[in-house]
Amino acid sequence: MTARHVVAGALLATGIGIELLSCLGVLRARDAYDRLHYLGAASTLGAALVCAAVLVNEGFDQAGDKAVLLAVILAVCGPVLTHATGRAARIRAAGRFTIHDTERERADEPAG
Amino acid sequence: MNGWLIGATVLLAASAAPLWIVFRSGIMDALVGLELAAVLDTLAVALLAEGFHRQSFFDLAIVLGVLGFIGSLAFARFLERWV
Numbered sequence: 001m002t003a004r005h006v007v008a009g010a011l012l013a014t015g016i017g018i019e020l021l022s023c024l025g026v027l028r029a030r031d032a033y034d035r036l037h038y039l040g041a042a043s044t045l046g047a048a049l050v051c052a053a054v055l056v057n058e059g060f061d062q063a064g065d066k067a068v069l070l071a072v073i074l075a076v077c078g079p080v081l082t083h084a085t086g087r088a089a090r091i092r093a094a095g096r097f098t099i100h101d102t103e104r105e106r107a108d109e110p111a112g
Numbered sequence: 113m114n115g116w117l118i119g120a121t122v123l124l125a126a127s128a129a130p131l132w133i134v135f136r137s138g139i140m141d142a143l144v145g146l147e148l149a150a151v152l153d154t155l156a157v158a159l160l161a162e163g164f165h166r167q168s169f170f171d172l173a174i175v176l177g178v179l180g181f182i183g184s185l186a187f188a189r190f191l192e193r194w195v
Binding site (some may be wrong): 009016023024026035038042046050057061062068074077088 | 140171
């Protein structure tokens, strides 16, 4: 049980803990917009920690490099997907993405 | 049975939660649940590859990560108006 395994185990446990917490958050949230917050955390932070655990355990060989690539892919795709889903939910609910005139709180805001 | 396989098992079991969302709630909540399940399963495949010391199976996790992204993007796009 070298120090490397201890650090990899700790990173792995933290990453999986974050994934479990985001699952719990998705279960508890009320609507799609709230659930998107937990999706962002799971795909960026959780994935980065899990892949860091693999990297620490493997070093920079084939598996380590692929784990880094996987973390980069998930970290780039996560926010893009979160925005696309929020946009789809907004357009599905309100017909278009921009603010409706009826939703404008102050009269002096510029029109749509 | 090492820590990586235990982690993969925990992640696969945890992906039951978003799948519960997929079957139980509205269409947009189901899309968010699908995306979270895809991330969990991508990481589970990566941990299985690490647990079985098969370095070439990381390609599976990378492809699953990219295809999960593209699939969810297509769902989101069509759920805006057409479906």
